[in-house]
Amino acid sequence: MKAVEFLADLRRRFPNEPEYLQAVEEVVNSIEEEYNKYPAFENLNLIERLCIPDQIYTFRVSWVDDKGRVRTNMGYRVQHNNAIGPYKGGIRFHSSVNISILKFLAFEQTFKNSLTTLAMGGAKGGSDFSPRGKSDMEVMRFCQAFVTELYRHIGADTDVPAGDIGVGGREVAYMFGWYKKMTREFTGAFTGKGLNFGGSLVRPEATGYGNVYFLLNMLATRGIDIAGKRVAVSGSGNVALYTADKLISLGAKVVSLSDSSGSVIIPDGLTREQFDKVFELKTAYRGRISQFAEDENLTYLPGQRPWKNVKCDIAMPSATQNEIDGSDAEALLDGGCFAVSEGANMPSTPEAVAKFINARILYAPGKAANAGGVSVSGLEMAQNAQKLSWTAEEVDTKLRSIMNDIHTQCVKYGSEDDGYVNYVKGANVAGFLKVAKAMHAQGIV
Numbered sequence: 001m002k003a004v005e006f007l008a009d010l011r012r013r014f015p016n017e018p019e020y021l022q023a024v025e026e027v028v029n030s031i032e033e034e035y036n037k038y039p040a041f042e043n044l045n046l047i048e049r050l051c052i053p054d055q056i057y058t059f060r061v062s063w064v065d066d067k068g069r070v071r072t073n074m075g076y077r078v079q080h081n082n083a084i085g086p087y088k089g090g091i092r093f094h095s096s097v098n099i100s101i102l103k104f105l106a107f108e109q110t111f112k113n114s115l116t117t118l119a120m121g122g123a124k125g126g127s128d129f130s131p132r133g134k135s136d137m138e139v140m141r142f143c144q145a146f147v148t149e150l151y152r153h154i155g156a157d158t159d160v161p162a163g164d165i166g167v168g169g170r171e172v173a174y175m176f177g178w179y180k181k182m183t184r185e186f187t188g189a190f191t192g193k194g195l196n197f198g199g200s201l202v203r204p205e206a207t208g209y210g211n212v213y214f215l216l217n218m219l220a221t222r223g224i225d226i227a228g229k230r231v232a233v234s235g236s237g238n239v240a241l242y243t244a245d246k247l248i249s250l251g252a253k254v255v256s257l258s259d260s261s262g263s264v265i266i267p268d269g270l271t272r273e274q275f276d277k278v279f280e281l282k283t284a285y286r287g288r289i290s291q292f293a294e295d296e297n298l299t300y301l302p303g304q305r306p307w308k309n310v311k312c313d314i315a316m317p318s319a320t321q322n323e324i325d326g327s328d329a330e331a332l333l334d335g336g337c338f339a340v341s342e343g344a345n346m347p348s349t350p351e352a353v354a355k356f357i358n359a360r361i362l363y364a365p366g367k368a369a370n371a372g373g374v375s376v377s378g379l380e381m382a383q384n385a386q387k388l389s390w391t392a393e394e395v396d397t398k399l400r401s402i403m404n405d406i407h408t409q410c411v412k413y414g415s416e417d418d419g420y421v422n423y424v425k426g427a428n429v430a431g432f433l434k435v436a437k438a439m440h441a442q443g444i445v
């Protein structure tokens, strides 16, 4: 396989899918050498089947808003690969959702799920519906209309959706309720469910906590202690908040948070009391970060991301894709940032990634660092299958051990001659090998 030729062909076939092409390009370039060690892969043209999703469902979702108007959104489910387990991946509700974004997320999910060592294939779905500003009843009616089509394509052993941007416990509960109604079955067809109907303890915390556990592993390779370190976090949703929570409990200083309207800068670090306030504002009232800044008399920067506006030792982007560009990366490096651990999926542009790696800082791509969420989703599936619930301690211990394992795999496949660990290469090669070997064994399906 020649990566250059393969990627040129993919660009010709999918010219309007920049995020998908960006994600594929990164992986294909970093696995080229390993792939070519296995002539059998090339004989089966495995790379094409690895990069192009198994199937994509697209459908219209019509629902009625509180004023009685009929509204229409698009609905999608991208089932990328199920070589190592049932399709698995979140649902995103955001006005920006399109096929390119969901294809990139489903592709990434396939490698991430492989890294977790659990039996899960890769998928992603969603809609250009935005829950922001909608009433609970509107969100419920939308979720029901969405699942009225989605339910045909999912199931506990087929495809198991979960949350993502715009989809939290409320949305998963509405979707699960309607799925149960349509199928007349109570099965673990969704993860991220409420605790009293099959959800797992530590699932809400898992992505943020898992990212911090991964970061601790990276810091340990250089003998660095997290206590007292200044950490810039972006976002203020599920991933960002639980990242901040764990960082504060370890004595680190969270110096920023953000949402899609702007950033708050916290020069002395978020206190536990401030964390409790922002957590309540975001989760109970679905409030804005500008409100938190005003309440706490902190600097609010409308329309800006944190990276150029605060000095930090560590960056943990936890909002969305491509939120750190080349100039943001330069600003971070100039400010002394020595570690980046991604809570969001593909938050750094290729230019930013190249700058981090060239500067030899600790840099963990999302598919390794944020795999804690889907890992605990996998543990939720295991508990559902056994009709058991594990304690928070049991789940947290398993989460730590999975994040440690992912780190070990990255070091194994990503260590370079000078001792630098290229976590991008490590994660891509480790994730790829397991899926590719399973596909090879199963023949052309």
Ligand code: NDP
Pocket: 163, 164, 165, 166, 167, 168, 207, 235, 236, 237, 238, 239, 240, 258, 259, 260, 261, 318, 319, 320, 321, 343, 344, 345, 370, 371, 373, 374
């Ligand atoms: P949430 O919806 O809970 O929070 C998303 C946060 O990011 C909000 O603060 C939101 O601001 C902000 N945001 C969303 N879109 C943009 C944008 N275009 N520009 C700037 N800010 C934006 O989502 P999650 O916390 O669940 O997800 C965050 C990231 O983590 C995503 O990349 C997701 O794919 C990834 N991830 C999530 C996992 C999970 O378990 N939830 C697992 C693994 C990865 P606003 O409120 O203004 O929209």
